[in-house]
Every structure is written in C-alpha cells, then in structure tokens.
Amino acid sequence: MHKILTTEPFESQEGFPNTGAFLDSVEQIRKKVQSSLVKESQIEMGQFLTSLPVARLMAGMFTHLPSEIRLVDAGAGIGSLSAAFITQAIQTDPAPKSIHLTAFELDTAMIPGLERTYLACQKVCRSFKIECDYVIKQEDFIKASVDVLLGKDSLFPIQQPHFNCAIMNPPYRKINSDSQTRRLLKSIGIETTNLYTAFLWLLIRQLDPESELVAIIPRSFCNGSYFRLFRLDFLKTMAVRRIHVFEKRDKAFQEGEVLQENIIIYAVKTEDHQQKVIITSNNDPADEDFITRQVEPEQLVYPDDPDAYIRIVPDQMGHQISIQMDSLRTTLKDLGITASTGRVVDFRARNLLREKPDHEVIPLIYPGNFHNGYILWPCDNIKKPSALSAEEGVKELAIPADYYVLVKRFSSKEEKRRISAAIYDPSRIPAKRIGIENHVNYLHRRYGGLSENLARGITLYLNSTLVDQYFRQFSGHTQVNAADFQKLKYPTETQLLELGNYTGSQFPGQDEIDKLIEEVLALNDEGKNQNAINPIRAKKRIREALSILQILNVPRAQQNDRSALTLLALLNLKANTKWSEANSTLIGVTEMMDYFRDYFGINYAPNTRETVRRQTIHQFMQIGLVLANPDNPSRPINSPKTRYLIDESALKLFRSFETSDWDGNLRDYIRKATSLNNLQVRERSMPMIPVSLPDGEGMFL
Numbered sequence: 001m002h003k004i005l006t007t008e009p010f011e012s013q014e015g016f017p018n019t020g021a022f023l024d025s026v027e028q029i030r031k032k033v034q035s036s037l038v039k040e041s042q043i044e045m046g047q048f049l050t051s052l053p054v055a056r057l058m059a060g061m062f063t064h065l066p067s068e069i070r071l072v073d074a075g076a077g078i079g080s081l082s083a084a085f086i087t088q089a090i091q092t093d094p095a096p097k098s099i100h101l102t103a104f105e106l107d108t109a110m111i112p113g114l115e116r117t118y119l120a121c122q123k124v125c126r127s128f129k130i131e132c133d134y135v136i137k138q139e140d141f142i143k144a145s146v147d148v149l150l151g152k153d154s155l156f157p158i159q160q161p162h163f164n165c166a167i168m169n170p171p172y173r174k175i176n177s178d179s180q181t182r183r184l185l186k187s188i189g190i191e192t193t194n195l196y197t198a199f200l201w202l203l204i205r206q207l208d209p210e211s212e213l214v215a216i217i218p219r220s221f222c223n224g225s226y227f228r229l230f231r232l233d234f235l236k237t238m239a240v241r242r243i244h245v246f247e248k249r250d251k252a253f254q255e256g257e258v259l260q261e262n263i264i265i266y267a268v269k270t271e272d273h274q275q276k277v278i279i280t281s282n283n284d285p286a287d288e289d290f291i292t293r294q295v296e297p298e299q300l301v302y303p304d305d306p307d308a309y310i311r312i313v314p315d316q317m318g319h320q321i322s323i324q325m326d327s328l329r330t331t332l333k334d335l336g337i338t339a340s341t342g343r344v345v346d347f348r349a350r351n352l353l354r355e356k357p358d359h360e361v362i363p364l365i366y367p368g369n370f371h372n373g374y375i376l377w378p379c380d381n382i383k384k385p386s387a388l389s390a391e392e393g394v395k396e397l398a399i400p401a402d403y404y405v406l407v408k409r410f411s412s413k414e415e416k417r418r419i420s421a422a423i424y425d426p427s428r429i430p431a432k433r434i435g436i437e438n439h440v441n442y443l444h445r446r447y448g449g450l451s452e453n454l455a456r457g458i459t460l461y462l463n464s465t466l467v468d469q470y471f472r473q474f475s476g477h478t479q480v481n482a483a484d485f486q487k488l489k490y491p492t493e494t495q496l497l498e499l500g501n502y503t504g505s506q507f508p509g510q511d512e513i514d515k516l517i518e519e520v521l522a523l524n525d526e527g528k529n530q531n532a533i534n535p536i537r538a539k540k541r542i543r544e545a546l547s548i549l550q551i552l553n554v555p556r557a558q559q560n561d562r563s564a565l566t567l568l569a570l571l572n573l574k575a576n577t578k579w580s581e582a583n584s585t586l587i588g589v590t591e592m593m594d595y596f597r598d599y600f601g602i603n604y605a606p607n608t609r610e611t612v613r614r615q616t617i618h619q620f621m622q623i624g625l626v627l628a629n630p631d632n633p634s635r636p637i638n639s640p641k642t643r644y645l646i647d648e649s650a651l652k653l654f655r656s657f658e659t660s661d662w663d664g665n666l667r668d669y670i671r672k673a674t675s676l677n678n679l680q681v682r683e684r685s686m687p688m689i690p691v692s693l694p695d696g697e698g699m700f701l
Helices: 020-038 039-045 052-059 078-092 108-126 140-149 180-186 195-206 229-236 316-326 454-463 465-474 491-498 510-521 535-552 560-569 589-602 606-622 648-653 662-672 674-685
Strands: 068-074 098-104 130-139 163-168 205-219 238-246 262-269 277-282 291-295 337-341 397-401 404-408 421-424 433-436 440-445 625-627 644-645 690-692 699-701
Touching: 020 052, 020 078, 020 108, 039 195, 052 078, 052 108, 052 205, 052 262, 068 262, 078 098, 098 108, 108 130, 140 180, 140 195, 163 535, 180 195, 195 205, 195 229, 195 277, 229 238, 262 433, 316 465, 316 535, 397 535, 404 454, 404 491, 421 454, 421 662, 454 510, 454 662, 465 510, 491 510, 491 535, 510 535, 535 560, 535 589, 560 606, 560 648, 589 606, 606 625, 644 648, 648 662
Parallel strands: 068 098, 068 163, 098 130, 163 205, 238 277
Antiparallel strands: 205 262, 238 262, 277 291, 337 440, 397 433, 404 421, 404 440, 625 644, 690 699
C-alpha cells in the first residue's frame, strides 16, 4: 500500500467543498510530479500530464451525464482529468446519484498522487451526498483490455466492465512492429502504429451504448494511411459531437515541450450520426475567447472519401478556402505527375557521402538547400556532406538532373508554413545527376522531370496561402507525406503554365503569390457570391492589424487576433478596404463581435463579450487608442449601451499604414501618445522576481 499524502483543506466556510481550491490542490500534485519526471523516461512511456486548464475544458464537454456514472480514465496520471470530471458532475442538475471511478496507471511514480486525488474526489462527492468509490489498476491497459475482450468470447467468459463515461489523455508513442504490444493488439484484430490510437480503439470497444467519451489526442490520426483503419472504425462506432483545436501547437502540453498538434474530441457511442458537429478553437487552454462553428457531419468527413480524412475547419474563412479548393478538379494523376520521397537516407549511404564532389558532381539536396523558391547548392549553412560519390550503388539513389518541384517533408513550429516548395532548376547547378535526401519530397513525371514553366507554376501554387491553409484542415502532422499530394486538387495544366510565366529568376513574395493565384484561378469572382468572404485577404488584413499593435508595443496580452479584429471593427475596415479608407465609428462590443463574424468569418462564443471588453478594449483605452462614450460622457462605462470610438490622432496614423507617411506619423504619434509611453514605462519598471529554471538558467518574471 502506498503512503497517502495529507490533503490540504478545500472546504468553504459553509462546509461544502470549494471546487476551485480542490482542483488547485490537484494541480499542485501534478506540478510536483511533473517536475520530478525524468525526461527520457517520460518520452519512453509517452507520458504527458494534463494541466488544470485543459482538464477543465475537457470535463466541461460532457452533456448528458447518467444518474449512475461509471467513469474510466485510462492512463490516469495523478487523476487530474477525473478530478475535473467530478467537479463538473457535482454541478450538474440533477446531480448523479453515484460515481464509480476506474483508473489505469502503470507508472509507480504516479500512484501516490493518484490515490491522493481519488480520496479527495470521494470526499467531495460525499459532501454532496453522492456515492463515490474507486479502483486504481496499476497494470497495462492494453494487456488488461485484450484479456477482457478475448475472455468475453471464451468458454469461461470474463465479466466485462461496464463504462458509460470515459475521459482520457492516452500515452503518445510509436509501437514497434515486433513488440509484445503489437502482438497483443493483432490478437483481437487491431492494427495501429501508436499507443494513443490503441488506447482509444480498445476503450471504445468496452463502452456501453450511448456512452460519452472525451479525449485529448494528437491530431495526426485525422489523415494518412497509418491511421486509416482506426479512423474508419472510430467514425463507424462513435458519433463526433465536438472537436476543440488549439491555434498554437505548443500550448496544450507546454511544460512537457510537446510540439505535436493536439485536439480534444468529444464523441458518443451511438447509431445517431446525423447531429451537427461543434468545432471550437482558441490559442491557449486558459483563454476564454472561443471561436465556435457548427458543421454538418459530411463537412467533417466527406462521404465520398474512402480514406475518411477528418477535416477540421473552425471558422468561415476556412470554409471559404474549402469551397475554393473544391472548385479545382485536376489531380496529380490527371497531370501525369508522381509524388515521391527522396531516395537518400544519409545514415544508410555513409559510404557514398562526400563533403565535396569527386570526379562527377552529384549534388545531395537537403531541406536546408531551399532558398527563396529555388534550390541553392552548395549551401554554407548545411553542416552535412553536400554530395554523393559516383561509386557503385549511387545509380539506385541518384536521378537525372532536370526540373523538379521539391517540398520539405517536415515543418518546425517556428515556420509559418506547413508546405514549403522550391524549384530544382538544372541550369543553376552544373550536374548530370542529383540525390534527394529522405526529408524532401519531389514531384516528377514517370520518365524524368517537368517542363520549366510547369515546375514554376506548381511551385508557386504549392507556396500559396490557399494551399497552406487548406492543408492544415486535414493534416495535424508536422510532416507532409508524398501521399498527401494525391489528396490535393490542382489548377489545370494550362493555368499552372500561366502561373509559371510569372515566376522569373526571383521568386515572388507571399502577397504577390496570393494575388496571382486569385487572378489566374478566378477564385474570388465577385459575381459568384457577393457576400462571400475573401479568406486570403481577410487573413492578410488581420495579420496587418496585428503587426500594427506589435509595432506600437501594446502589452503582449493584447497582441493577438482578438485585439486585431477589435481594431479593425473600430476602424470599420473590411478585407477589401484600404487602410487609407479607415474611419472612426461609434460601436459597442456586441456589434464588434457581429463585425468579426460578418466580415472576417470568425464567430466567437457569446460569453467572449466580456473578454473583448476586459482584455482588449480596456487596455486600448489605457493607452489612448480608444475613447468610451464620447457621444454621452455621463453614460456608465459598464452600461450595455456603452460605445467606443477610435482616437482621432490614432486614426490619422492608421490611415497612413503602408504609405510613405507611415514612419513619420508613427514617430509623431509615439512621441505624443503619453498614455502609451506611460504604460510601457510602468511595465518596464514593474518589480521583477528572480526565478531559477530546472536546467539552472535564471530569469526574471
């Protein structure tokens, strides 16, 4: 028996549990355990603990809790998810009569904290006269589940547990093909490559009909061939009701330095697959400003898609991008083009690698050779061998030097783009053959390269914001696989050749690329839909507003899309409106949110009104950008009729954005804007607290 640590008091003066203090105490347990984890061991087990904001978000997704709850938490850690679920359950009307908790946790280091959390859960439930008991199973969830699922069909069937609710943050780690885990899964007909899909697959087989499931998992299962069988079974068995995405991929598990893009999925084990799916998103689990959208099930998974890709589109701009891409009909097969992965795996071809070319120049192309839309070789920034030797064995690795479209297979979190393409131009590099490293995909025709203009046109198209944003809708990978290019639709060959005419020795900039795509493909024909949002221009306008806020050095908490949209609403600027046409308009917070939705396709949840007022407008007033109630100064600031107006001097500045007057106006404004200067001075002079990080590095907060 593990030693039970003393729990801190979390009761209110009335004797009822203070749920905030209860969850805070659980969070302290998690942080203490998190800080003691050995990174190598954590990676080996695929173990990333759930923070309190994420746990609260997940627990809040359950909608129809039964009176007798049988909850399972597989990979429970220290029980943060169960604790958040309990807090949600006791506030349900009517409250459940009983709750039975079952936790699976293999790691011995987690058990004391898990027992402590579950004892506290039990105490909270009993304070509300809800029966609560629990069982902690320190065993391998996969083995235990396989035993149950095999045993129920045996001569002496094992009694199967009955679960009607599940909440989980399963481990994330690849499963080796020759491992015992893989063999166990095969014994019940499950073929999958990662622990998280194995946990989910096993769990949904053990849920009772109409059970609810909430899980935080990598988004990688949404596309690709590795997870196809899991997707098909999951979507057949479970009806997805809600998906939550984080706009920034490093926020959900930032303490564990997880860069995998994660989503929270809420699904019900039911035969009713007709209900709409709610898609929500925000930057950070702790943020209150949720973007929300409802979609039909056939918008989430196209009925005619045999691979059942899950397409997550959180706003109307993304939907408009889908419509534009769906208007394109050409496939790579139609173009007679094949997508392949580079043949050279450098550690397997060490005998052929050379720092410098020998008697035949055979360049070896890495992702680092991508430079402004073209392949640059040699490249001083690459600290790897830059050439292949013309020895026996290179024939299978090298391909003829010709025009190709090369695409990086991986994107880091710092990169703004998921798809980065470049042209291999044989006239720029003196070589008869080239080697393409395995971290690079390339597009080619079966018996050689592409025509020069076609290569240029495809590269320009793949580097467009349209393609990048569309690709993000169905791919949660940092990886771009050769097979993903088969899912994309392309302009006709005639259109691609026309695009190629605009690509010279200098590759166009992003704005010019997007303008060319819009004009050549006629994707935003005004006659087609007068009310349609131009998604690329809308995103560009938001990006410009955000850059202005950053230039003005507004507080970091206001350097976000919400504040950028607020500024645009105050200036009455739309996607197609020039900055010089900005005007000051009296507007309230509710009208601002309508503006976000109507002109930029971003629909915030209604309770975000207070966030806009407290976390954006209030700070805009502090720095002198905005005036409150200039039409009626006696109106209370907290009145629902409060209206806001952009300051006249700020309006003059914003009208000059992207003109020759901008720099001078900016200097004048900053010099005269005493409120902005005073706020910045106050921020710089705030007391700083010295903090020592786990690696010994010091910093001030």
